[in-house]
Amino acid sequence: MIYEGKAITVNMIEGGIAELKFDLQGDSVNKFNRVTLEDLQAAVAAVQGNSDVKGVLVTSGKDVFIVGADITEFGDAFKKSEEEIAAWVAQANVIFNAFEDLPVPTLTAINGIALGGGFEMCLASDLRVMSDKAKVGLPEVKLGLMPGFGGTVRLPRVIGADNAIEWICMGAENRADKALKDGAVDAVVAADKLREAAVAMLQSAIAGELNWQARREEKKAKLKLNAMESMMVFETAKGFVAGQTKGQYPAPIEAIKTMQKAAGQGRDKALEAEAKGFAKLAKTTESQALIGLFMNDQLLKKKAKVYGKTAKPTKKAAVLGAGIMGGGIAYQSALKGTPIMMKDIAEAGIELGLSEANKLLAKRVEKKRMKPLEMGDVLNRIRPTLSYAEFNDVDTVVEAVVENPKVKKMVLAELEDKVREETIITSNTSTISIDLLAADLKRPENFLGMHFFNPVHMMPLVEIIRGKKTSEEAVATVVAYATAMGKTPIVVNDCPGFLVNRVLFPYFAGFAGLLRDGADFQAVDKVMEKFGFPMGPAYLLDVVGIDTGVHANEVMAEGFPDRMKADFKSAMEVMYENKRYGQKNGVGFYKYETDKKGKPKKVVDQAAYDLIAPVVAERKEYDAEEIIARCMIPMCIEIARCLEEGIVDTPNEADMGLIFGIGFPPFRGGACRYMDTVGMANFVALCDKFASLGNLYKPTDRMREMAANGESYFG
Incomplete structure (x- = not known):
């Protein structure tokens, strides 16, 4: 035994090969937490000091390889300043660099999922053999982050800048065939042949039959792109990704900028750029929201497991x-x-x-x-x-x-x-x-x-x-x-409307009030889509069905007459009376035509404006902030009421209900996370600004208490 820790062991096997095995005690999966990083540092030092080692085989003692960094440890680290976060990342990279710089060939046998930091560990080795059942990838953008353990540095030098941009910006889990095609791994074999193939390839490297030194140097060198090629690759990618993300997700763009900045630098300087980019993203509200969603999802899965213990099949x-x-x-x-x-x-x-x-x-x-x-x-x-x-x-x-x-x-x-x-x-x-x-x-x-x-x-x-x-x-x-x-x-x-519809219809009520007061429904749709919803309220009502909307609205008005019973005739009711039910019959707020793929395509219909003219004020332009406030305040207050009344147990579940049920913008994290981001004191002040609009805009006593005490839903 060369080294034995709580997450890693190192043993000598045949032919001078040291097997560095990840096997985190007390957990069903391997992940990069503090214990694992400390063990890796000690294990690498132990290998460095052993002259009998001719090569290092990296393996996993579990069904997965490494699922990534332990996100539950991010909270405290991310409360620090950008400089402190960058220093924390740099310390981790000293460990990965020490592994990469071992004076012997290294090979990783990827037996299962290797994501995020797990795949970055694979990239730090000279060679990679993958099971045909395994998957690899760098999904950090899904958490509003980018790779921080060398992914933006090593991957472009292994598979090329174009492929690396796709892998990092998409954040996908890539199957073995794609990993091999793109050059991320050197071989793919059947799961039961993985160890045998990995040992054989490592022995070839030890014998000098594989030029592992050249591979390593290529990973540590500048990217092989001239100035024109670099500009074409990265600028084109930035334009495309910006179009896809609509400026709402900063992580993919920051990752491309970092790769571009590091293209002309060697490994160590490039890693400094990556650490700064990672730290910058770690402080964004988007990353906090997306990490929060991941944690919420974990909570839901845990609750489902608990229910599963008493469920009848x-x-x-x-x-x-x-x-x-x-x-x-x-x-x-x-x-x-x-x-x-x-x-x-x-x-x-x-x-x-x-x-x-x-x-x-x-x-x-x-x-x-x-x-x-x-x-x-x-x-x-x-x-x-x-x-x-x-x-x-x-x-x-x-x-x-x-x-x-x-x-x-x-x-x-x-x-x-x-x-x-x-x-x-x-x-x-x-x-x-x-x-x-x-x-x-x-x-x-x-x-x-x-x-x-x-x-x-x-x-x-x-x-x-x-x-x-x-x-x-x-x-x-x-x-x-x-x-x-x-x-x-x-x-x-x-309760009437349960959770999702109970919270959705105050949002529609805010929209109805805007139209009554002269707002253009197209303008409202555009603002709320820019805010992050997949479709604005008028378009959403057309998709849900105006008849369904009217029925649900009646249920909500009966259940909560103090705030949801309108004292005016809404544009939605006018649509219903004129049998404009939305997509289901081709006309609603918009008219629907069939596109080339056979899908309904919305087009502006003047008839809709003519029909609602008697129930709305003269057309008036509203700024985006007021439109957002008038739509979002009623929704947020209602989610607060649902929590206070025990309709839903936790803010985590409330937010996930909105993300999964109505397409609430994920990068905003849900209504509770949104209020936390605004700050409850600021949010209550915003409610008071629109108090004249009625009870829909009246915050609860508990919300005022939270505002006074500086409390938030997620702490």
Whole structure:
């Protein structure tokens, strides 16, 4: 034994090879935390002092190689100044450089996922052999950061600047075939041949058959680009990436600038530039928001695991009501391996549901994400039926009939008599009270809401709505089923609109008030899209459906009349009265034409302006700040109310609900993170500025208390 630590061991194996093995104690994965970095420093020093070592083989004792840096340790480090963060990164790079500078050839055997710092460790070695099951990449941009352990320096010199820009700015996990094609690894072999192949290649390097010294020097030297080539590569990339990110995500641009700055420098100077770029990004609100989202996601996964311990398995599911929504639910369940009955009262509904599932599967086959045989297997897991004959062994049912309480109550009462007593029944309702629907059920403890978002196959969120009588076992079972479907479940308590719609409709109310006072809906859309939403409020209402919006708005007005019952006729109501329902019938705030790909394309329609003219003031220009404030304040106050009333447990879950449910800008982190960024004292002052607009703009007493005490949601 050359070295033994808590994360790394070094042992001599055959032919003078020292095996440096990552195997972090007490964790299921390897990651670069403080312990691992300290161990790496000590392990490298031990190898340096051992004259028997002829080569170093880097391996992993776990199914993954290294998943990256331990993000839970970032918090304290990122509170420091830019200079201190850059110094912290530089200290880590001293360790990687010492490994790279070992006087013997080094080779990394990549057995599983190697991401971020894990892949940067691979790049620090002279040679790399990869399992055909492994994936590698530098996903730091997804956290609003860029590589900090040498990724922007070594990768361009290994695979070329063009490829490196793509890898770093996309932040993708790259499969073995792409890694080999781009030159990021030297060989790809079957998983069971990895160690044998790695040892053989390292022995060739030791024997002088592979010029590992030349490879190493190339990594440490300047980039092989002349001034014109450098300008073409980096300036073109900056322009393209700026267009893609719309200036909202600074990390990819900063990474390109850093690579450009370091192109004419050797390793050590280049690493200094990287450390400064990393530190600069670490202090941005975007990185704080995106790291926060990552942590929120980890919390949701942990909660799902806890629920999973008490959940009853869903071995067979059912959906009532086929059509597009039912077909989407059936597709998602079957795709992820849970067989599902799809029941409707009419053959036409069944055909529509099967057609939807078939269309979605055909797209996967077309994109080579699935083989035709696999498509057949998935379709075989969907069993269409017009009766309840085979419902005696169903574990979980999703009712997805029309959004009408009378119809739903009738269907649920009938269903309850057709299934086993222990079967869990859920309603895919977007607004109707779960307690109302449960009122006449014999087993309300087995009933709850399971709100899918449309389109089901694309939207990651499922709201799990707990009624007053819903059992914890029922909640756990449905959380586990949603997770098995590949969705992100968030558990909320029953109230009008639940979480997402309850928070969304005050935003629409702010928009309605702007239109009433003379704002142009196109101008509002542009401002809110620039703010970061995928679509502005008028466009979103068209996509959701004006009729659906009017119905949901009525539910919200009845539930919260003090602030959501309008004292004026809105432009949305005018659209509804004139049967302009949005994309579904081709006209709403905008008119919709079909583009070359067969998708709806919005175009301006003067008729919409003419129709709403009687209910809006004379056209007036508003500055962007006022438009944002008038739309965002009601949404943010409502999320605060949901937290205070216990509708949702944590700010983490509240923010994730908005990110996944309505496309809240990820780089802003969610409504709670947004208020933290603005500062609660500043936010409350902004609310007071618009107090004349009514109760929608009145902050809660708790918000005022937070403002006075300097409190925030995330500390």
